[in-house]
Amino acid sequence: MKVYRTDEIRNVVLLGHGGSGKTSLVEAMAYISGATTRLGSISAGSTISDFDKEEQKRQFSISTSLVPIEWEKAKINILDTPGFFDFVGEVEEAVSVADAAVIVVSGKAGVQVGTEKAWELCDKYNLPRMVYVTEMDVDDASFRQVVADLTERYGKVIAPHFAPIRENEKLVGYVNVIKNAARRYTGMGQKIECDIPEYSKPNLAIYREKLLEAVAETSEAFMERYFEGDEFSVEEIRSAMRTEVMNGDIVPVAMGSNIQAQGVANLLSDIVRFFPSPEYSECNGINRKTNAIFEANYDFSKQKSAYVFKTMVDPFIGKYSFVKVCSGVLKGDDVLFNADNDTEAKLGKIYTLVGNKPVEVEELFAGDIGAIAKLGDVKTGDTLSTKNTPVLYAKTEYSKPYTYMKYVVANKGDEDKVSQALARMMAEDVTLKVVNDSENRQALLYGMGDQHLDVVVSKLEERYKVKITLEQPKVAFRETIRKNSDVDTKYKKQSGGHGQYGHVKMRFEPSGDLETPYVFEEEVVGGAVPKNYFPAVEKGLQESVLKGPVAGYPVVGVKAVLYDGSYHPVDSSEMAFKTATIQAFKKGFMEAGPVLLEPIATLKVKVPDDYTGDVMGDLNKRRGRVLGMDPVAGGYQIVTADIPMTGLFGYCTTLRSMTGGRGTYEYEFARYEQAPADVQEKEIKARAEEE
Numbered sequence: 018m019k020v021y022r023t024d025e026i027r028n029v030v031l032l033g034h035g036g037s038g039k040t041s042l043v044e045a046m047a048y049i050s051g052a053t054t055r056l057g058s059i060s061a062g063s064t065i066s067d068f069d070k071e072e073q074k075r076q077f078s079i080s081t082s083l084v085p086i087e088w089e090k091a092k093i094n095i096l097d098t099p100g101f102f103d104f105v106g107e108v109e110e111a112v113s114v115a116d117a118a119v120i121v122v123s124g125k126a127g128v129q130v131g132t133e134k135a136w137e138l139c140d141k142y143n144l145p146r147m148v149y150v151t152e153m154d155v156d157d158a159s160f161r162q163v164v165a166d167l168t169e170r171y172g173k174v175i176a177p178h179f180a181p182i183r184e185n186e187k188l189v190g191y192v193n194v195i196k197n198a199a200r201r202y203t204g205m206g207q208k209i210e211c212d213i214p215e216y217s218k219p220n221l222a223i224y225r226e227k228l229l230e231a232v233a234e235t236s237e238a239f240m241e242r243y244f245e246g247d248e249f250s251v252e253e254i255r256s257a258m259r260t261e262v263m264n265g266d267i268v269p270v271a272m273g274s275n276i277q278a279q280g281v282a283n284l285l286s287d288i289v290r291f292f293p294s295p296e297y298s299e300c301n302g303i304n305r306k307t308n309a310i311f312e313a314n315y316d317f318s319k320q321k322s323a324y325v326f327k328t329m330v331d332p333f334i335g336k337y338s339f340v341k342v343c344s345g346v347l348k349g350d351d352v353l354f355n356a357d358n359d360t361e362a363k364l365g366k367i368y369t370l371v372g373n374k375p376v377e378v379e380e381l382f383a384g385d386i387g388a389i390a391k392l393g394d395v396k397t398g399d400t401l402s403t404k405n406t407p408v409l410y411a412k413t414e415y416s417k418p419y420t421y422m423k424y425v426v427a428n429k430g431d432e433d434k435v436s437q438a439l440a441r442m443m444a445e446d447v448t449l450k451v452v453n454d455s456e457n458r459q460a461l462l463y464g465m466g467d468q469h470l471d472v473v474v475s476k477l478e479e480r481y482k483v484k485i486t487l488e489q490p491k492v493a494f495r496e497t498i499r500k501n502s503d504v505d506t507k508y509k510k511q512s513g514g515h516g517q518y519g520h521v522k523m524r525f526e527p528s529g530d531l532e533t534p535y536v537f538e539e540e541v542v543g544g545a546v547p548k549n550y551f552p553a554v555e556k557g558l559q560e561s562v563l564k565g566p567v568a569g570y571p572v573v574g575v576k577a578v579l580y581d582g583s584y585h586p587v588d589s590s591e592m593a594f595k596t597a598t599i600q601a602f603k604k605g606f607m608e609a610g611p612v613l614l615e616p617i618a619t620l621k622v623k624v625p626d627d628y629t630g631d632v633m634g635d636l637n638k639r640r641g642r643v644l645g646m647d648p649v650a651g652g653y654q655i656v657t658a659d660i661p662m663t664g665l666f667g668y669c670t671t672l673r674s675m676t677g678g679r680g681t682y683e684y685e686f687a688r689y690e691q692a693p694a695d696v697q698e699k700e701i702k703a704r705a706e707e708e
Contacts, residue, residue, distance in 0.1 A: 018085065018369055018376050021092040023317050023384040024294045028094045028341070030111045032138060033121035034131025035077055035100030038151035040066050041275035042121060042284075043084050043097045049206050049281045050086045052371070056278065065372040066097040071476055079472055080445070081107040081327065083339065083370050083386060088285045094369075094386045100131050102678060103469035105416050106448030110327045110397070112138050113413040114341040114386060117292040118146045119284070124158030124272065128166040130678040136171065137651075145262050145292060147269045148175070149284055154274035156186040161220060164270055176231050177224045177270040178258075179283060182217055188274050191283075192217055194224045195254050206278040231267050232257040255290060262291040295384025300343050302400065302408040305356050311408045313344035315384040321345030321353065322402040324410045325395055329388075330441045332480055334373060337388040338395050340381075343410065347381040353401040355394065356409045362392050362401070397447055415447045418463040419683060420669045422470055423491070425460075427484035438481035442473065449473060456571065457491040466669045492662050493616060494700060495689050496565030497574040500610035501526040506601035508593050519593030521546065521554060522581035525605035531574045531614065531689050534562040539579040546582040546594070553591035554579050557598025566603045567611045568704040573689065577602070613697040614689035616662040619644075621655055622672065624680040629654050631675050639664030640693075659687060663696075 031039040044064050047053045057063035062073030066082035078099040086093040096111035112118070120135045122128060139146045148167060152158050160181050167175045182190035182199060190201035192213055201211040213221065233243035235257040242249070249257075261267035271287060273280015295315040302322065304311045313322055327339035340347070351364045368375035368388045381387045395401070402408040426435050436451075439462075443449050450463035464470045470487060477483050502525045510517035528536045537555050539546075546554075562572035582597075620641065624632050626648075633643055633656060641660035648654055665684065672680040692700070 018087070018092075018378055020378060020380050021382060021385065023296050023315055023382050025091045026094065026294050026382070026384050027091055027288055027292050028096070028114060028116045028295060028384070028386060029288055029292060030096040030098060030108075030115035030118045030144075031121055032098060032108065032112075032118050032131075032135035033100055034123070034126070034129035034135075037100060037121045037123045037126065037129070037131065038275050039097055039100065039121045040064050040078055042149065042151060042281070043082075043095055045206075045273075045275045045278040045281040046086050046093075046095060046285060047084060049278050050088050050285065052084075052086060056276075068373040070479055071472055074475075075472075077101060079104055079107070080329075081111040082372050083388075084372060085369050085386075086285065089289045091289045092385070093285065093288055096386075101468065102131075102134070102673070103464070103466035103472075105465055106446060108138065109413060109415050110447070112142050112144070114324070114326045115142075115144060116295055116298055116384075117288075118144045119288070120146055120148045122148055122150050122163055122167075124150045124152045124160055124163060125155045127159075127163055128170065133170070133679070143265070145265055147262070147271065147284075147287060147291070149280075150270065150272040151275050153181050153183075153188040153272050153280070154277055160272050164224075167268075167270065171268070173227070173231070174266060174268045175270060176228050176258075176267045178228060178287075179271045179280065180217060180221055180224055181272055182214055188277070188279060191272070191280065192221050193283075194221065194228055195258075196251055197221075197225065202277070202279050206282055228254070228258075231261055234266070235260055259291050263293050263297065298384075300410075302343070302410040305407040305409055306405075311344075311406065313383070313408070313410075315342075316344055317346050317383040319344040319383075320403050320406040320408075321347060321351065322400065322406070322408045322410075323347060323353075325397055325399045325401065326413065328395075328397045328444050329370075329373075330445050331373065334375070335390060336392070336444075337368070337370065337375070337390055338392045339370070339386065339388050340401065341386050342381045342383050343408075344383050346383065347387070349379065354404040354407055355399055356402055356407040357399045358394055360394050361404065362395060364389050364392075366390065396444060416465065417683065418448050418450055418465050418469075419665075420466050420470065421452070421461045421463040421490060422487040423459045423489065424462045424474075424485045424487055427486060431483050434481065434483045435477065435485060438477055438483055439473075441481075442476065454490075454493070456493055459491055461490055462487070466673070467667075489666060494568065494570045494692070495531070495573045495614040495616075496567045496570050496606075496611060497531065497572065497614055498525060498527055498606060498609035498611055499691075500608075502605045502609035504601050504605040504608065506597050506604060508597035508600060510593075511588075516585075516588040517590060517593040517596070518585035518588035519550075519553075519590070519595075519597035520583040521579055521594065521597045521601050523598070523601045523605060524578040524580060525602075525609050526576050526578075528574050528576035534571065534573055534575070535559075536576045537579075538576070541579060541581060546579065546584060550584065550589070550591065550594040551579070553594040554598045556591075557595040558602060560595075561599050561602035561606075565611070566606050567613060568701045570613065570704075572606070573614070575606070577605075613692045613700055615692040615696065617659050617687050617690050618662055618665065618684040619687040620658050620660045620665070620682060620684040622658070622680060622682045623649070623653055623655050624672075624676050626652050626654055628676045628680060629656060632656055632672070632680065635671060635675060636660060636664075639668070660684070661692075661696075662686075
């Protein structure tokens with residue numbers, strides 16, 4: 018592939034609901050541009066971007082793929098993202114390096130939750146956008162309905178500049194609103210001029226009026242001409258549209274059929290025509306040497322620097338670090354400095370990836386996206402620059418995983434293989450996390466939802482030939498006391514020679530501090546227990562609080578006072594006093610009203626107004642206590658509640674199905690509270706069976 022300058026590059030992310038046609042659109046783009054000679058299909062598992070076996074098996078995208086398209090002397094780096102919410106980390110990686118977005122909407126399914134989320138992401142990253150309506154070759158597709166729904170949601174920024182010509186529920190051509198001219202399709206992506214059908218004219222008039230109104234608003238001179246009824250030339254309209262699109266004041270809406278590769282050439286031309294090249298974007302880092310701001314701004318004349326936005330670790334083709342060049346020109350023989358871990362790396366060959374096929378390039382100009390193989394210590398989020406000008410760019414913020422399950426390695430001896438495989442998968446997937454919960458002797462796998470974790474299990478088996486099973490995790494309960502007790506314990510053992518003798522009188526009471534396992538005090542008078550045995554008594558307490566007498570959970574909030582006892586000048590020892598204390602603790606704890614404490618989390622759920630009643634009802638079922646509701650922009654409410662950690666199992670799936678995928682949540686551990694009697698009983702019984 019030839020080298021492209023910064024002004025010839027367009028970095029475009031495809032966003033939209035799962036199943037709206039993003040991957041098949043990439044396929045059509047590749048075919049129309051001549052990058053491929055045949056159209057791959059999702060059902061046959063032959064598309065460029067869904068190259069992973071897991072994607073082919075499930076027939077939807079799981080990770081973001083890069084497909085560069087050469088069109089009209091420009092290079093369009095297409096980033097094809099997953100539409101399912103469990104793979105949002107992949108979408109966030111792509112959006113962080115894109116300069117514009119195409120929001121893909123199915124003409125049949127219409128505007129969906131994924132469309133709304135795509136729009137919100139574009140707002141968050143301030144991306145110029147277009148909407149492309151697919152499946153216009155399907156019987157019950159309706160372009161008019163999609164435009165009406167988009168206009169209702171987003172107002173007058175929506176500007177259709179193509180309209181379909183349909184006969185017998187089939188797409189046979191289109192009207193170009195800018196040119197006020199029609200074309201009829203004659204074959205795969207081929208067309209001829211034709212007259213505008215009478216039935217298309219009423220809609221065309223509405224669309225054209227809307228478009229001209231938006232164009233008129235770009236300058237006072239245009240506004241005057243518009244009111245005088247003056248006609249704008251095609252070039253004037255396009256020039257004004259480019260300004261409006263880049264400002265976000267216009268969102269053009271185009272349409273077509275991916276399967277027939279119709280409307281795709283128009284879309285590619287619009288991307289080159291209306292979307293900005295990277296040189297229009299700001300990009301600033303910190304020069305670590307001087308602590309001054311380094312204004313990269315995708316200027317190829319500045320010192321080299323690049324941001325690693327994604328990592329691909331494939332057992333067959335190896336590791337690739339995907340980079341966006343922020344300044345300078347990257348070349349194959351460059352030695353770059355990793356400012357995140359103070360190491361140097363020689364680049365070797367530079368590639369652009371077409372799906373999973375590496376294509377070697379001589380150099381990458383500022384603003385371009387490519388991949389570098391075998392950069393050992395480099396990970397997602399790192400910055401590569403020169404040693405003379407070591408730069409650090411801000412790391413992308415990713416969604417935090419809140420869904421977790423305990424995982425168990427199926428075959429003994431595979432533990433190391435599993436942990437190595439998971440480490441590789443975590444290098445690829447920023448929203449995957451492994452936590453070792455030593456307290457409950459369990460390994461936890463965190464992800465964005467049940468489907469995400471299911472894919473991880475499947476990938477481990479398919480790619481790395483190791484098997485794990487997912488189980489409901491144990492929750493870290495605590496044990497404490499609610500009353501006072503007073504015990505007298507003597508440990509006495511005689512077995513020839515020295516015996517063992519330790520005698521303690523102790524009081525136990527709640528300390529009031531559930532953060533600390535125990536508080537130890539001594540009030541011994543007259544040397545009944547010599548001072549040199551006090552550390553042994555405390556050691557006994559330290560061991561006792563690790564596993565409480567009720568269900569073997571750690572103990573918190575206990576105050577232990579040693580106030581009396583006795584000793585034997587020959588038989589007493591530290592061991593004897595430690596053992597006496599352990600026995601005293603067990604007895605005293607059980608006599609002081611022992612209870613189980615459960616962990617409570619503070620949960621924040623963001624939901625549309627219409628669903629707050631359902632969400633609150635569900636939280637009550639999970640023993641949650643709603644603390645309040647705060648309205649936020651876009652017709653949403655944030656419901657805050659305290660909820661037991663046990664009530665959070667399966668919450669992700671329930672919330673999504675309850676709110677049609679619109680609800681999101683986050684939580685953090687708040688404190689421990691006494692568990693209800695039935696919960697305590699169930700837990701004690703379960704632990705006893707386990708032991």
